[in-house]
Amino acid sequence: MRIGIDISSVVFGTGVSRYTANLTRTLVAHNPAETFTLYGGSLRQKEALKTFVKSVGGHPRVKLSFFSPTLSSLIFNGIHLPIEMMTGKLDVFHSWDWYTPATKYAALVTTVHDLSALKFPSQTHPAIVAHHRQSLKWIKAEAKAIIAVSQSTKQDLIDLVGIPAKRITVIHEALPSEQLINPPTAAISAIKEAYGLSKPYFMIVGSQEPRKNIPRMIKAFSSYAKTHQLLIVGKTGYGSFKKPGFVATTGYLTAQALACLYRGAEGLLYASLYEGFGLPVLEAFYHQIPVVASNTGALPEVAGTAVSYCVPTDVDSISQAIDDAIKHKDQLIAHGTKRLQSFSWETIARETMRVYESVAK
Structure with missing residues (x-):
């Protein structure tokens, strides 16, 4: 299986960064038979992306762009260009919930971490609220599978975005x-x-x-x-x-x-x-x-x-x-x-692979 993963978030030092880094390392380490392509976009932190890729191990393909978060949002959330223009042909592409690219061939899988911008719009910068609404619109329309990091987040996706429960799989996070x-x-x-x-x-x-x-x-x-x-x-x-x-x-x-x-x-x-x-x-x-x-x-x-x-x-x-x-x-x-002890990255990677297998073309 040809699996693409967006690693752009690993440079930000957030919970999403730690999730992406730990999941990517574990997936690559435990699935040597699969072909992984790691895509990352950054204008100022390309070296940090390269350093992360070296830490992953294995032999993933790497595709890095100069797209900043703002430019990535314009290209993928706004114009909504396909990710394959950066990665080549894939069977599955795993995105994060900040922006959502189109896909030509790949089945889109997205992890949603929280819906705080929708639950507390008056306490969130209006630009961030608008940004999340746009990304969630594409996720609802095009993602073949959605990973929620908790049952609570899954319920929020159902209640606030209107995504059917059958499209959402809950896979918890673990200690970074x-x-x-x-x-x-x-x-x-x-x-x-x-x-x-x-x-x-x-x-x-x-x-x-x-x-x-x-x-x-x-x-x-x-x-x-x-x-x-x-x-x-x-x-x-x-x-x-x-x-x-x-x-x-x-x-x-x-x-x-x-x-x-x-x-x-x-x-x-x-x-x-x-x-x-x-x-x-x-x-x-x-x-x-x-x-x-x-x-x-x-x-x-x-x-x-x-x-x-x-x-x-x-x-x-x-x-x-x-x-x-x-x-x-x-x-x-x-x-x-x-x-x-109830949380492990090995379990998370195994359950994530099952999601990929369920939607791969």
Whole structure:
């Protein structure tokens, strides 16, 4: 089978990036009889794409273009040109949900990670909302199969986009291999000092955007301001928040730095309004810290009984969940370690291949 995969997203340092990188590596490693073509478009980060391709191993064909995200959107979402003009003939092409190319011969498979732009349009930049609507229009019209990373995302596709359930397969994500790091104590101490973390601290991990619910989490955490700190890790996004003295921010971090901060933390605070999956929960499980999570979106599906749940719109509920996480730390860590074993990239790759086989021409 001739399988094309869009790897353009691997350079962005997001959850989608980690999904694409880990799935691609595992697919190529476990399916040597198949012919893989890795397509990537970037104007400024071609070298990063080349570095990723070297990490994949095997002998995939590689097709790189100078198309930036904006140009890719124009070409594939707007003009809607076929991907085969870049890749040559394929049996299957696996795209992501930022843009959706046409295909001449290949069966189109798309992974949808979340529908936050449609669920919270007033809290999302209008251009991003319009962009996602356009891509989802093509996905609904042309994708032979759609992979949703959670049952929650599948239901959103049914309810908000009108895609029939039979076209959607749920395949969960797993712990990114980039976080399989056991940092030394000296490295943990050094990074804590670099960010002024002199007290026990909780982490918020994710892009700084309204659906991440950062203002409520800060307010809920304020009762711990005398004894703890709150560290916000992630890129600046659409929206803003006030930063009191007990809050520190880092911006985007390398995997090594993130691992060090997880290992030094008292817990992960993840009371977002909506998540399509929630990779930081699995990362926290691996690094053995307790998790406070919302009882909405995909988080209950992912976390099971291994976290302290809260109602994300209720500050008092978030505060109580933090209390519970601290009190039941050891129990939650044990449950999280066990829960993590439910997710593996080998299983994901095997189930993804079944999707390819079901639609290949």
